[in-house]
Amino acid sequence: MLFIRFGNQEIPYTLTRSNRRKTLGISVGQYGVSVVSPPNVPFDKIESTLYKKAGWIVRQLTDLDEMKTAVQVRRFVSGEKLPYLGRNYRLKVIKADTYTSSFRFYQGQFLAELPKEISVQNHREVLLPLYINWIKERALLYTRERIKRFTIKLQAEPIGITIKDQEQRWGSCTPAGNILLNWRIFLAPASAIDYVLAHELVHLKIMNHSKEYWETLRMLLPDYEKRKEWLRMNGGTLDI
Template sequence: MYSIQFGQVTIPYTIKWSEKRKTVSIKVDAQGVYVTAPKETTIEKIKEVVHKKATWIRAQLFHFNEIIDENHHRSFLSGEKLPYLGRQYRLKVIKNESVLHPTFKFQQGVFIAMLPSEITEDQHREKLLPLYEQWLKEKGEVFIRKRINRFTLKLQEEPTKIKIKDQQQRWGSCTANGQVLINWRILLAPVSIIDYVLAHELAHLKYMDHSQAFWDTLRMLIADYEERKEWLRVNGKTLYI
């Protein structure tokens, strides 16, 4: 871990050297400041770049500190509510001696989990979170394939593949070969926010950067994308259960 002093503030940052990069890049997220630099770059040169960007870095850190950081840790006990597409649905846990393996399903507006009787309440999250995640991935892929059509028709571009996966740092991404990858946690958000993430990644099919042309394309797909982007910035942490 490295750091610079900027006025009265110490800014710590992590460095990653890359053989592919030709310039120093800086990324700021809720976890901290990350610098990626060409392999031959000196520590002093990196410090110089970080110091030049210190005002911007502080502003980014301030924004992340604003983000709602409520504790939404679920224990997966009977009676708790689990989110899906912006709504909350009650979880019903049933224990039975005849149950050999945990199961998880959604039926008539209720999540129903079946557990072997010997499973303790402290073990509920360990046993049921992976099943909940898998359910979201399976249902989410079907849902997203339907939602995505409204944007691909306007864009006249289609992804080569759509995949729901676990991404810790991103809500979505678009690869150079046209694959759209979506963080399964975004399926907990309202549909309008899911649409924003989909449109954002699909716009990258035309522009693999954040140029003005990219933002103009995103605005063509979703006129009020700034409002949805801000909702996600402020509320994103509540989607980590």
Template sequence: MQEDTVVVYISQGLSEESRKQAIKEALIKLYRQRFAEIVKERIEKYSLQLKVAPCKVVIKDQKTRWGSCSKKGNINLNWRLVMAPIDIIDYVVVHELCHLKFMNHSKDFWNLVKSILPNYTEGREWLKVNGNRLGI
């Protein structure tokens, strides 16, 4: 397999709709796996900088959120972010990690985000404008 090529094998005899669904499911599985690798690296990097550690990180299929952080210290991230530029992934990861210190969107929270990502507002804006394009 080449770096920029994905091969999906599909059972013969499937309807056109079933074939499309099988391809979509295979791509989502691949994207989720790749995103998990990226996220692991980014969480490690920014956890060190922020001196925090999530209890658990889960890759989810969230319809309306890019990420979330629970009071138990668990972080959920939307697999669709794998299609975004790395600086956008970093923004969401840092945003959620900062919630481990501030479970709100207070001035202190945003100052902490800004201390790690001075241009974080660009990431927020990018998601507002382009987020709806991250899908299959």
């Protein structure tokens, strides 16, 4: 982890060198500050650019901190609501004579079954991984169907799709043509999910963020700026 100092504040950031980048890119997201640079950019130039943008970076981090305070930490008890695709669904927890735990969606609500001996304090520890796995499984099916509207226009399809726990991004596209998606994006409404899907799919043809890239994205999503801004403003709340 690298750092720059802005006044009395120390700002950590990650630096990635990429042959796909033609210009220096700085982004601020729920996991912090990320810098992606072409391989030949000197480190002192990278730092100089960061210092010039330090005020903007601090404002973005402050906005994200404010949004994170709105995130409700779920305890996974009966009556709580869990998000999926922009909606919240009630959770019902059943204690039973069983040695295993289960989690599913049934008749408009989430239904979890736990062994009787598991205390309320341990509900989250047991059920959160099951909930995340449920999201990942449904998200993969959802994505395969959802991207058809874009792949037809783009005339390009990914080699594969993987739903995972991305550390820095909502999504990414590998040089081999695989699309990787953060499971948390599937807590958002379909409009935000579509933005991430379209964003990564365009990288199948254009690996940078050139003018041509953004024009192609606009062809798929004419209002992509609105969706991108929603995600910037609300992305910090997409967690459990």
